[in-house]
Amino acid sequence: MNIIRRFFGVFRYSGRALSLVWQTSRALTIGLAICTLVAGVLPAVAAWLGQLIVDSVVDAMAYHRETDAPATWQTLWPVMRYVLAEAGVIAGIALAQRGLSAQQSLLRALLGQKVNVMILEKAGTLSLTQFEDSEFYDKLTRARREASTRPLGLVNKTFSLLQNAISLLSFGVLLIQFSPWALLVLLVGALPAFFSEAKFSGDAFQLFRRRSPHTRMQMYLETVLAREDSIKEVKLFGLEPLLLSRYRDIFHTLYGEDRRLTLRRESWGFVLGLLGTLAFYGAYAWVVVETVVGQLTLGQMTMYLLVFKQGQSALSASLTSISGMYEDNLYLSNLYEYLEQPVASEQGSLTQGAHPGDGIRFENVSFSYPDAETPALSDISLHVRPGESLALVGQNGSGKTTLIKLLTRLYSPSEGRILLDGSDLRDWDVATLRRRIGVIFQDFVRYQLKVGENLGAGDVVAFNEEARWQEAARRGLADEFINEMPGGYHTQLGRWFKGGQELSGGQWQKIALSRAYMRESADIVVLDEPTAAMDAAAEAAVYADFREHRRDKMTILISHRFSTVRAADHILVMQNGRIIEQGSHDALLAADGRYASLFRLQAEGYR
Numbered sequence: 238m239n240i241i242r243r244f245f246g247v248f249r250y251s252g253r254a255l256s257l258v259w260q261t262s263r264a265l266t267i268g269l270a271i272c273t274l275v276a277g278v279l280p281a282v283a284a285w286l287g288q289l290i291v292d293s294v295v296d297a298m299a300y301h302r303e304t305d306a307p308a309t310w311q312t313l314w315p316v317m318r319y320v321l322a323e324a325g326v327i328a329g330i331a332l333a334q335r336g337l338s339a340q341q342s343l344l345r346a347l348l349g350q351k352v353n354v355m356i357l358e359k360a361g362t363l364s365l366t367q368f369e370d371s372e373f374y375d376k377l378t379r380a381r382r383e384a385s386t387r388p389l390g391l392v393n394k395t396f397s398l399l400q401n402a403i404s405l406l407s408f409g410v411l412l413i414q415f416s417p418w419a420l421l422v423l424l425v426g427a428l429p430a431f432f433s434e435a436k437f438s439g440d441a442f443q444l445f446r447r448r449s450p451h452t453r454m455q456m457y458l459e460t461v462l463a464r465e466d467s468i469k470e471v472k473l474f475g476l477e478p479l480l481l482s483r484y485r486d487i488f489h490t491l492y493g494e495d496r497r498l499t500l501r502r503e504s505w506g507f508v509l510g511l512l513g514t515l516a517f518y519g520a521y522a523w524v525v526v527e528t529v530v531g532q533l534t535l536g537q538m539t540m541y542l543l544v545f546k547q548g549q550s551a552l553s554a555s556l557t558s559i560s561g562m563y564e565d566n567l568y569l570s571n572l573y574e575y576l577e578q579p580v581a582s583e584q585g586s587l588t589q590g591a592h593p594g595d596g597i598r599f600e601n602v603s604f605s606y607p608d609a610e611t612p613a614l615s616d617i618s619l620h621v622r623p624g625e626s627l628a629l630v631g632q633n634g635s636g637k638t639t640l641i642k643l644l645t646r647l648y649s650p651s652e653g654r655i656l657l658d659g660s661d662l663r664d665w666d667v668a669t670l671r672r673r674i675g676v677i678f679q680d681f682v683r684y685q686l687k688v689g690e691n692l693g694a695g696d697v698v699a700f701n702e703e704a705r706w707q708e709a710a711r712r713g714l715a716d717e718f719i720n721e722m723p724g725g726y727h728t729q730l731g732r733w734f735k736g737g738q739e740l741s742g743g744q745w746q747k748i749a750l751s752r753a754y755m756r757e758s759a760d761i762v763v764l765d766e767p768t769a770a771m772d773a774a775a776e777a778a779v780y781a782d783f784r785e786h787r788r789d790k791m792t793i794l795i796s797h798r799f800s801t802v803r804a805a806d807h808i809l810v811m812q813n814g815r816i817i818e819q820g821s822h823d824a825l826l827a828a829d830g831r832y833a834s835l836f837r838l839q840a841e842g843y844r
């Protein structure tokens with residue numbers, strides 16, 4: 238029962254794969270189907286013509302022996318027409334096969350692109366939480382690595398199975414005239430090999446799935462060992478031998494498993510394949526005996542032997558297709574599992590709050606990362622009005638960045654709520670919300686694109702507007718060094734592409750700050766350590782500009798430098814996810830608590 242279910246399971250995703258291929262290109266799909274049909278039927282026609290050739294040769298030989306007449310075009314034509322016809326049929330098979338392979342390679346390219354786009358589009362709808370979940374990440378990697386070639390593989394194999402089934406059917410029609418038993422012998426001989434293939438493909442997939450964390454580690458090590466942004470440190474710390482040996486160890490473990498599976502698969506395949514060979518030669522002997530005793534003509538013998546031989550190879554090709562389909566199905570299940578991953582629906586539709594101008598409020602907000610034992614934020618309440626600035630200070634890991642991630646709706650609170658203009662963030666239309674926020678994260682992205690595009694990324698509607706780039710760069714203090722670059726705003730950044738210019742850490746940070754300024758419409762500006770890599774003069778200039786421009790914007794600033802923090806209207810001191818002190822700089826100093834002692838500690842350092 239299990240085996241039968243397994244057998245029919247091979248068609249589980251064929252329909253979906255076929256519809257995917259159909260959507261990719263109708264013309265090519267139809268072309269494939271036609272070529273498959275032609276390539277399926279013609280071999281039997283060729284075998285039948287073979288019989289006609291041999292029998293007509295025998296007749297012609299008998300005629301010449303009896304009449305002793307010389308060979309003329311008239312006496313040869315009855316044979317030659319079959320020879321010509323067979324040549325035509327063989328040419329037809331070759332044409333159909335070329336057609337198949339040409340259309341397959343075109344479809345492969347189109348389909349690979351389509352599936353990759355589907356995977357990436359889906360990635361855009363997923364939440365940050367999903368990306369941070371390693372199991373999910375495995376699924377994504379598996380889908381990306383394997384699945385883009387699998388749908389076409391499945392369709393090709395489904396077609397090739399059809400083609401071979403058509404061939405087999407037409408051979409069957411010829412063979413059954415000899416004896417139905419011969420057909421049965423052929424089929425029964427091949428079945429054990431098929432079942433063993435199906436079993437081993439399943440094992441191979443389980444192996445692939447189970448080891449995907451190891452494969453991912455290998456890919457990661459490759460990246461660390463061979464990418465410009467990590468190689469510097471790897472070299473200086475002499476990490477290559479250590480990382481390489483880890484890379485090798487993973488390979489050896491994986492290779493050992495592969496080897497065991499391959500050996501088992503191939504030895505069983507050989508033993509069970511012998512049954513097929515046995516069946517073939519049994520039938521061969523039978524046909525020979527029947528011919529010798531005069532039950533079959535020489536032409537029939539030639540045809541049956543050919544039919545047996547081709548029938549057997551069609552059968553084994555079908556079996557290979559089936560076991561390959563089984564494997565493709567398993568991989569495709571992985572792709573669809575990924576594509577069907579539920580996404581949290583973004584239901585909010587508000588484009589305006591219930592109390593415009595109320596600003597941001599956190600009401601008893603707590604948050605825990607998935608699977609974390611302790612909350613990253615506990616019972617946070619705060620209020621920032623338009624025109625006000627808020628600074629967050631606290632030791633590493635105290636929850637400052639997490640608070641920003643909640644505010645920007647990358648995560649939602651586990652308890653409590655966050656309001657913007659009197660309405661819960663969850664009720665806001667996400668696009669409207671994000672348009673109102675300009676943000677620079679500590680770990681901002683260094684896009685390997687043009688300088689201008691690195692700025693334009695901050696506001697996609699002005700992605701290519703050079704005037705806006707310049708204005709943003711001026712405010713982010715990036716204009717000076719950009720103007721000195723060989724291609725100005727069109728200079729390629731980073732080292733990945735030809736002509737790319739690398740920037741210093743502080744210059745990159747100026748780019749990131751300018752990017753945040755691109756979003757002119759934003760009235761919430763979030764700066765997470767925006768000047769940590771800048772020199773003192775640049776930092777002072779950034780904050781001077783900042784105070785001048787802030788007007789009715791809400792500003793949230795994270796910094797470990799008290800010289801910048803002190804200018805904020807309101808300061809929150811965080812520890813272990815809680816607010817332990819708050820107030821203005823002067824009030825906090827007067828209170829002589831944690832803030833005051835940290836401030837004094839830093840001031841000491843400057844003496």
Ligand SMILES: Nc1ncnc2c1ncn2[C@@H]1O[C@H](COP(=O)(O)OP(=O)(O)OP(=O)(O)O)[C@@H](O)[C@H]1O
Pocket residue numbers: 369606607609613631632633634635636637638639640679
């Ligand atoms: N993506 C994440 N998944 C799970 N835990 C996280 C994640 N990001 C941060 N944490 C944990 O949450 C806590 C708060 O981290 P957060 O990044 O908010 O600190 P921070 O105050 O911004 O620190 P820093 O000053 O070092 O930037 C830390 O204990 C950290 O280990």
